[in-house]
Amino acid sequence: MKNFALTGALLLSLAACGDSQKPDETATSYTMNTEALKGHVTTLASDEFGGRAPGTPGEELTVAYLEKAFRDAGLKPANGDSYTQAVPLVSIETKDAPEMTIKGEGGELKLAYRADHVVWTRREQTDSEVHESDMVFVGYGINAPERGWNDYDGVDVKGKTVVMLVNDPGYATQDPDLFAGNTMTYYGRWDYKFDEAARQGAAAAIIIHDTKPAAYGWMTVDSSWTGPQFGLVREDKGTGFSEAEAWITKEKAGELFTMAGLDLQAMYDAAKTPGFKAVPMNLEFSTHFRSDVAHMDSRNVAGFVEGSERPDEVFVYMAHWDHIGTDPTVEGDGIYNGALDNATGTGGLIELARKYASGPKPKRSVLFLAVTAEEQGLLGSAYYAEHPLFPLKDTVGGINMDGLNFYGPTRDVTVVGLGNSELDDALKAAAQAQDRILVADQEPEKGYFYRSDHFELSKKGVPMLYPNSGYDHREKGRAYVEAIVAEYIEKHYHSPSDEYRDDWDLTGAVEDLRLYYTTGRSLIDSDAWPNWREGTEFKATRDAQRKAD
Template identity: 85%
Template sequence: MKNFALTSALVLALAACGESQKAEEATAPYAMNTEALKGHITTLASDEFGGRAPGSPGEELTVQYLETAFRDAGLKPANGDSYTQAVPLVSIETQGAPEMHIKGTSGELKLQYRADHVVWTRREQNDSEVHESDMVFVGYGINAPERGWNDYEGLDVKGKTVVIMVNDPGFATQDPELFAGNTMTYYGRWDYKFDEAARQGAAAAIIIHDTKPAAYGWMTVDSSWTGPQFGLVREDKGTGFSEAEAWITNESAHKLFELAGLDLDALTVAAAKPGFKAVPMNLEFSSYFRSDVNHLNSRNVAGYVEGTEAPDELFIYMAHWDHIGTDPTQEGDGIYNGALDNATGTGGLIELARAYASGPAPKRSILFLAVTAEEQGLLGSAYYAEHPLFELGKTVGGINMDGLNFYGPTKDVTVIGLGNSELDDYLEQSAKGQDRVLTADQEPEKGYFYRSDHFELSKKGVPMLYPNSGYEHREKGRSYVDALMAEYLDKHYHSPSDEYRDDWDLTGAIEDLELYYGTGRLLVDSRKWPNWREGTEFKNTRDTQRAEVGK
């Protein structure tokens, strides 16, 4: 990595750029461009910003950069006279290298931290201990009454340790009639599984890692669930969560089941069939670890362009500004720069803000929202959804940007969750102007719809779009894009090597930003209220929400 002399000189340079931009805007709207976008990315993903972890010096630099950019673009502060919204967080970091001890009638098994497992707690406590807790294999750990599925049926797991498969039975069987077939449902997500285990009273919950159904390798688990783990501050200080939560490697899981005298492969097949019953493992789980607990206020950054006719109605553009930060224990390069994830989306947010602020005044307002702590569980967006700066019932919809195109223009636009809402129609109309088509997520089994910030607003009823880079390069075809994305996911995702590269082609990102601009423009200059489509899990919430407006 290169080191950059940044801090005050950078902000002064950005301010100067902003003043120059304002002078040019007297005659013409701002044109989003690759050089400006590159400047945002290389700054935000520089070593100086240290990986942009919430609560770190990198947050201070990032927030300062965004505030300056929004102010210079001409946005109004969205939180009274402030561009920031405080997000109270708790940081809980496992200390040392705690072991897992599993004892059975035929022997014992010790699992090593990071090599075999990662363990943490979401409770605000310095000492966590699970001692000789009976272990139970609960299959996929799902309780879904609307689907007639309950892995905990007839089971009392209070004080016990549950062992859980990742993803859901639909993916395992590829049966389109089971859950959503190849498409991951929310029941397949790790956060659902830990929360459900806590609701069931489990003392500890352990998820078995498997790369394909998890959609990421062990390296991602290791980097994401070690170091400070952030959560929203809770009145109960997290006592409603399990004492310990963990992932174990697939290899360690096989050893665990062998110790129990069980066949993991056979049970994996059985767990995906309706009527599966949990299996006592006749093992006892123990682990003790200390945690460093700290409280901090992180910040969302928000500015808006006020509408001329319906200023209380608005459209949202959002992106998360945070990444993983710096791992001081790692040999060599320990800075997780997060260039693609998500300096690109944050830079795109600034470019869209400049374009809107310099263009024709919109009839509805437009909010530009840079949220914190996405990497720690969509926390900044969850906080905004609970404490919105604008009424959610009057929020028309929004677009979330999490990783922009880095390989050039494409013939298509990928939509994660295509078919979920009527927002697709507006995106499609805008795409036609670029001679492009919409395509569905090509990897629905990875559950991307539930893995970024739009999901928190979706749960509250607000129709949200999550478009992504296309697959079909205009000149080099599908195989070119597939190879680049495979390399990124294999080598750079959530890794210190996620850095800006000089061979990136940002012309595709600009084309996408123009598409997002055009889509939003169709809505902010209209009186339309797009909704979720029938059958989606969010439509009833939205219908109720809209009915309450004005009461």
């Protein structure tokens, strides 16, 4: 990676971070506050940082800001004498707006790039082609033997193109006894579906976009799956993945199914029925596109406060520092500033680091981990989970922050995955001290538990909390917050308009940070080893991990 010179504005910002906001040496403990948090957010989400995409000048500025903030707070570097952990990434970018072509007895259908579809490859190759591949509708594209469900049963899709629905049959039926009912399981996630298609040998895999079960509109698909797509560097150079992966709009899917002599709604109904069998579409799929391939080392940034009694045991606070970057093809403002997502969480991580570093000294060590490439598939956290700086068996648990409260204090605390682990008990006690209650995820069908960095550590057994902002505003009530959140998701999520605004109220964010501090501190200064609860998919891994220890 090139080293980019720091601009004058950034140097001033770093100076402020290191001096005027440095914890008072004479004070017993630093006080987290809205002005300091605002300073982090406005700097990280400024146009100067260009949307903080990995491998860009924005990464250089962000990593420099975090390193200096951690150093000035008094954290020790977590990777030997370095605050950074190299994360080897490959960037693969689809070029030249490729078409998709579907042929059948009913004629030919051409799909336009970005308007009708987005397509890419995870293979490290500059030329990708799928030519006249037989198409098969595989329902939700799920193979879950423990649930007695296999959409690939009785069909060989090697070399073929599979077409799938987003989410899972539980959401589609709202049957609590089917998968997890309204709560999305990992089988409903797009990354699982593409991976399973590859395991089945499909040449291409296409997901039909549907806003409600996907939990985001086509604008998010367009912004997230165009431009450079990052992945971890693999020994096989990605040859284990399908040749092409894609999303198509529901409107074009309707035309596609009509062309196949099928009714899309009828296929929706069939796919959610136990015993569903894949349906050959009697169509042929073709696409050909060029990709730019580049390798780079992005970086996680990590510092820690050493424990006074059990320094080898660690509690982790984490947040992703990256966002989508800048799209030069967008007319007007093409900078995806990522103020809420996730300059707020990154700023909160710095504030918690200052709080812990200012004393009193914790009994266990506390790791502050800012990870890269979350927006590209949780890559920084996945790399850390495979190459931890502290052994995972010695990691007591953690809290992930991905978007803080920007509308003021609430009576409640949303917990994504509430009931999954005994960490809930510590959070509940801390919330009660603030006269607040814990509530479950308001939209479990959207699968938020699988969409942020805590998931990568969870898969490895480490109990993780993913608390989010509450909805019941202390003064203005629930409807006030719901309207603000709905507007953000509709207009600003993964959009250039996710910028800091002067009408943001960060007092609720600071209240939440104090909650996270109290929660973590209660475990850090104890000898407790919280675990996943019975029935969760991670408990067996943790049990084996702790038993081996």
